[in-house]
Amino acid sequence: MKHQARKRFGQHFLTDQSVLSNLIGEMRPRPDDTLVEIGPGLGALTFWLLKAVKHLQVVEIDRDLAEKLRTGAWKNQLTVHEVDVLKFDFRQIQAPFRVVGNLPYNISSPILFALLEVADQVTDQHFMLQKEVIDRMVAAPKTSDYGRLSVMLQAYYDMDHLFDVPPECFDPPPRVMSAIVRMVPKPADERANIPHAVFSKVVSTAFSQRRKMLRNTWADVVPEALAQNAGIALTARAEEIAPSQFVHVAQMLARLQPQEPPSH
C-alpha cells in the first residue's frame, strides 16, 4: 500500500535521482564509514548510501516507515532506531561518525542545536534543509541573514552551501526552495574553549532585539567594562559582531563566573 506522506513529520520524499547522485558525489561515503541517516523515510537516500557503505544507522520516528525498513530488503545492512531524533542519544554511536539526512524542516534548527552537543564525535554532516535556513547558517556579519543561527553554528563548524534543490524534486513538493549544506566541525582545540551555556546566552540576548545596541540587549548579561576590554563598542548592534568576537566575550565572562569546586 502506498505510504501517505505525514505532514506532522515533515515528509517530503526525494524522487529526483540526480540530486541523490550529486549528494553522494559530495559526500563520498566509504565502505567502513560509521554513518547515521536522520529520517530515512521511504529510503530514497538510504538506497544510495547502502551502495557505498556496508552498514547504516537510521533514526526514524514514523512507526510504519521504521517497520518497513526493519523488515525490508536492506534489513541486514540497517540498524533502525525508531525514535524522535530530538530524544536520540548520539553518544551511543561509536565515534567518529558521519551524519546525513533530508531533514524534517519543521524541526531543523532544534536538530542542528542538538548535534552541537556531539560536535566532538562527528566527522561531518550533510543535510538537505530549507534554502532560507542554509542562507542564515552561512551568512556573514552585517547582512540581513546573519543572526543567532549563523553565530552559534559558525563557531563550531566550517560550512558550505553545496547546491540548491527545487520543490519538484520531492513528492509531495515542499512550498519552499531547498538546498544541501556540508558542516565540518572545526578543529577540537578551537571548539574546546567555548563555554557553551555562556556562549549561547551571550548570543541569544544580543540578537533578542537585533535593531537595539548591545548596551541595551546585554545590560543584564555582559558588564560594560568586559565588552570594552574585548574590543566591542556597546553602540554596535549584534549583526556587526563576528562569531569569534562573541566567543571571546563568552570566554571572558566564563572566567568571571565562580568555578564549581572539584568533586572528590
Ligand code: SAM
Ligand atoms: N530521507 C527521505 C527522503 O529523502 O525521501 C525522507 C525525508 S523527509 C523530508 C523527513 C523524514 O524524517 C521522514 O521520513 C519523517 O518521518 C522523518 N522524521 C520527522 N520527524 C522526525 C523526528 N522527530 N525524528 C526522526 N525522524 C523524523
